[in-house]
Amino acid sequence: MAEDPILGELSGDKVLLGGAATGELYEQGSFGRPVPGGLHLSLVEAAYLLDRGRISVRVGGEDLDFQSFFEAATALEAGFEFRYVVYKDLRERGYYVQPGVTDFRVYPRGGKPGKTPAEFYVHVVSEREPVPLKELVEPAKIARQMRKRLMLAVVDEESDITFYEAKDRDLKGEMEVEAPGGTATLLEDRVMLWDPEASEALHEGGFYGKPVGGRLQLSLVESAYLLEKGVLRIVDRSGAPLTPEEFSRRSRLVEEEFDMKRLVYRDLRDRRLVVKTGFKFGSHFRVYKRVEGSKKVPHSEYLVHSVPEGHIFHLPVVSRAVRLAHSVRKQMVFARQEGDEVKYLEIRRLKP
């Protein structure tokens, strides 16, 4: 900067600049909000410009150096440190950033306020903050209504930032299943279909279960679904047939999350997707759009994990889930019940 810093005055949670600043800072750089006869900067904008020597900040007739201003700002504004780190990072990557309904509005690369609409609403959060599911679902909805995308900027304890996008997904598959009947037995905590023909047909036709020496071993959610659809008859070890209600009751004893998983499993299968356990990936399900028989099993597209409506995300856990999903080229999707519907929220890593 050749020119002298523009003089600003700290007042409350703003820094007030004279009208001269409007041209240089607002029109050229999209900093601040113009007011009659001057320009108002948020504390984050002011810290950024102060650090660059573009402005000076005075309070009670005294100049504040960066350290004193920064210390004052963190005391004035909860979360200032996080917002500053994210604001600085995005600005230094060449994005135009403005305060917005969420923490910031970010403009697309090459775009700027007045010229292009903003692309992202940015929500800044510390890795330590638990994030309730609905604090992602609601902003994601609003963002979509406003034709924006929701960006989650997670700041870790070393001020590294990980960017995520959260968005509603409508999953669809292309699987046509014609499943033959059969009678299976509920054993200790899984179901076995004994008949070899039925076993093969069910596995080849719908990619259900796991063949174990001519027989088919079905998971509880698979069995509940096939029982409900009237495809399978399920008996206990004494040979007594089980109703779907009784089967569910027994499954709940084995698997705490059975009801939640069953609901999501059914919804995904009804969407003509193929659903298998995601255990090896630490999620409830891995999901295929279509599987043509067990000879050529394709790559599964999604990892789906069911969470209750009141779920609270711990960001290190989300970070691990999303990173793992990407490392195996899958999309990480969280499923929840909303009323009597199942809704899907994808969380993916962004690399701005």
Place this chain on the structure above:
Amino acid sequence: MAEDPILGELSGDKVLLGGAATGELYEQGSFGRPVPGGLHLSLVEAAYLLDRGRISVRVGGEDLDFQSFFEAATALEAGFEFRYVVYKDLRERGYYVQPGVTDFRVYPRGGKPGKTPAEFYVHVVSEREPVPLKELVEPAKIARQMRKRLMLAVVDEESDITFYEAKDRDLKGEMEVEAPGGTATLLEDRVMLWDPEASEALHEGGFYGKPVGGRLQLSLVESAYLLEKGVLRIVDRSGAPLTPEEFSRRSRLVEEEFDMKRLVYRDLRDRRLVVKTGFKFGSHFRVYKRVEGSKKVPHSEYLVHSVPEGHIFHLPVVSRAVRLAHSVRKQMVFARQEGDEVKYLEIRRLKP
């Protein structure tokens, strides 16, 4: 099998065979335990041999087909289904497997009972079973004392098996740190060292903190360590110096797990390792054996996650952590406090 099946009698949780079986099944195949005048098979061994037509099983004068025997066995023995799946899998991979102190003893490839010592103690567990930390720590100790390795065979809801090894680790680094002093400020929830020289020396010399425009941003655990070692002086925003106790007290308000993390951080640094946040990997720390300045940061070797002594593992979470660690070529290590020591348990995937 050309020969007729050997006749066996189901009695309690054993299948009893006559002396003739000893030669064919025990001496050739290492099945069962010889008793005067005969051979005793466990239910798992019997199911395996029955499925192969090597034996027939009778109870009360009646022959049992595989289905009836299997149904009976799951009723007689909790966890039979899981053990059968694992036993069958290992046998079909060509390993000799025998009942042991844990579920099974497995012999090294090419080895067999009487010829070579067993290599693994196998602990079979359902993905749904919560596993207390000490149920891994104790068997791992015993296995090591017996010069064996501890294998965890986790059976998922579709009877797929994931094998893990759990073992104690003694981590060591090669980092020489000479750290200059300085005064830093505790802000809202992180610490800032303002002096550029001190900042650079600390970052380059010990890979501490994150440089933010000439200043150094330190995490709470880093700061607590440097404060404790007398390297840093830490003041609050009013300039009042903080004792290590006061700093810890304030840190606890920000970070629930602060004490546990601080303890492990200190132990790792004292072991001359370089410790940074593992947030991007969903663990507490990523750990380097040595870092020669920030210009050429090497690959970090370990992901370390601290858990309380009474921790209970949920296997899908372990599966995710270990899989993620391997996908970035790191070792997954869980740290716990034992008395006034910190101990490390590595959990790694095995591919038998």
